[in-house]
Amino acid sequence: MKKLLFSVFFTLLLSALVFAGGQQEEGSKEAVKKKIIIDGGGGIVQFNSTKSMEKTDANPYPYNELETLCTEWEAIHPEYEVEILDQSYGGGSDKIIPLLAGRKAPDLLFTLTINAADLGGKGWFLPLDEYYDKPNPYIEGNKKWKDIFVPSWFDAMSFPDGHIYSVPLDHIPIGIIYNKDIFEKAGISSLPESFGELMETQKKISDAGFIPYFPLYVWYDIFLEGSLFADLLPQIDVLRPDGWSDAEEIVRAYKKGIWEVDGVRNREYFRMLKEKTKYYPEGWQSFDAFGNFLQGKVAMMEGVGIHLRMTRDDQQREFNFGYMPYPLVTKEDSPFGGKGIVRGSAGYSSTWFLTNSAKEKGTVDGAIDLMMFLTEPSNNARLVNTLEAMMPASLDAEVSPLFEPLVDKAVEDMNNDFCDWHVFNSWGYLGSEYYEFFLQLVQKYELSQITIDEALAQLAEQTEYTVEEMIQKNNWDTSAW
Structure with missing residues (x-):
């Protein structure tokens, strides 16, 4: 009898432990995040x-x-x-x-x-x-x-297959930061509004004994290409009409002869790229633009929001500074100019x-x-x-007071029906290999290591290879073009 009672007790105890353990295990599963x-x-x-x-x-x-x-x-x-x-x-x-x-x-x-x-x-x-x-x-x-989100910037995030795979968090404040003291010493009372005026301003500053202008990156190069090709947008932006040229549309434009690598328009682009470097310092390919700007040796420096912040906060700076939007390309500057590009922001970044x-x-x-x-x-x-x-990606988000003038300029340009920053940037949307090739090629050309004919011949060869590769890689139906 005692054995029977013990057996029953042990069975009940074991069942209770198993049940409790099961509950604990189930609770643990629920607690796993x-x-x-x-x-x-x-x-x-x-x-x-x-x-x-x-x-x-x-x-x-x-x-x-x-x-x-x-x-x-x-x-x-x-x-x-x-x-x-x-x-x-x-x-x-x-x-x-x-x-x-x-x-x-x-x-x-x-x-x-x-x-x-x-x-x-x-x-x-x-x-x-x-x-x-x-x-x-x-x-x-x-x-x-x-x-x-801003529709055109949002669309510019699409992949070659037309889908959106990412979420934007911010957009880029962008323009030219300038040394007001140098401008005053050079007798410059107004900011350059066009490419031609930018070159005239550079000459005056150079004559005053200062380095006129230097970029930290090729942002203005993007702006210039868009400015020269913007009037072709109705012929290029046809597969997904959204105000900018995506990778497939650029490839289609190439195959149809709308975008000609060795054409008159692209030659004009290369001419302006080199003219822009006319007053660059000797050995500029290794020039410390930001350091020299903060030391008061450079009058104008291309930069984004972080450079504006760092300029404001630099304890060693001994000059007053300001910001200007990129100078436009007018009809006086080029027969292909006249189309405004939105300034103040270069679109989504992070x-x-x-x-x-x-x-x-x-x-x-x-x-x-x-x-x-x-x-x-x-x-x-x-x-x-x-x-x-940076500036927040959401349209209704408040912007840091430091960047409010940039937002105002972007809104003003949008209201004036200026074209989007991404309207046409051939070397920015044909993959990283083409991107790197283009930048290295342009630097050689700007340094006069190769002629414009040699540069465009090399670019044409690389473009042909890249275009065919992208068509195959993305399985684009060229018959629909």
Whole structure:
């Protein structure tokens, strides 16, 4: 009898333990959170938290706003956990391709647009079109998420297959920062409004003993090409009419002879590229433009928001500075001029891609919701404006006072029906290999290492190869052209 009672007791005890263990295991499963990993990178600045929030000379712009916003989002969605990498992979293909191929990339990954075009068609990024057509739940009255973005800039994010794979967080304040004191010493009382006036201004500054102008990047080169080809937009922008020329439309224009690499119009573009360098300093290919500008040796410097911020905050600067929009290309400057290009902003910069890792882990819906949260105007302003280097991507987001004049100029130009920044940029949309080839070729030409005939002959050969490769790679139906 005792054995029987003990057996019954032991069985009940074991059952209770198993039941309790099962409940505990089930509870543990419920407590397991899905983890969304964010790369945190950006086109000009990164959104990863700094190691310290103490402002020092070594850490002049402490930042943790993305981390703070993600914590707020986690409180709304306790089933998710967000991890932000300490440092972004930087968007370079060499670092992110192994991660994407091995399905080990962060759920939300930054990469440069020029690299992204080369990475398409492999299933590494997930198309977001269906999500953009849905309301953003964090914006009252919003019917389609995509409506909060500038339409032409939004369309410019599309891949060669026509799909959108990324979410923009910011756009680029851009123009020319100038030394007001040098302008005064050179007797210049008005800012150059055209390419011709820019060259005249450079001569006056050079005669006054200063380096007139130098770029930090080839932004004005993009602006010039768009200015010279903008009137061809009705012939080029036909496959997806949206105010700019995408990769397939550029390739189509080449095949139909609308864009001629060795044509008169492209020769004019190359002529202006070289003329722009007329007053560059000796050995300019290794010239420290920003350092010399801050020392008061350069009168005008192309720059973006971060350079405007750094100029303002530089403790050694001993001159007054201002900002000017890019000078337009008029009919007086070139027979192909006369079409205005929107100034003040160069469009979206920091765009995050949803990767195959999110699909594998089942975090797609959470990652999309998080991006909707981050692009809600007030959140987007917090995310971006804290850094004072860029402008928020959302149309209704407040802009840092430092960049308000740039926004005003962009809005003014848009209201005057100026063409979009991306209206035509051949070397920016035909892949990274073509991009690098073009920049190296142009530098050789500008340094007079090769003639314009040699430059265009080499470019024509590279273009023919690139065009055929892109047609095959993207399976474009040329019969529909």
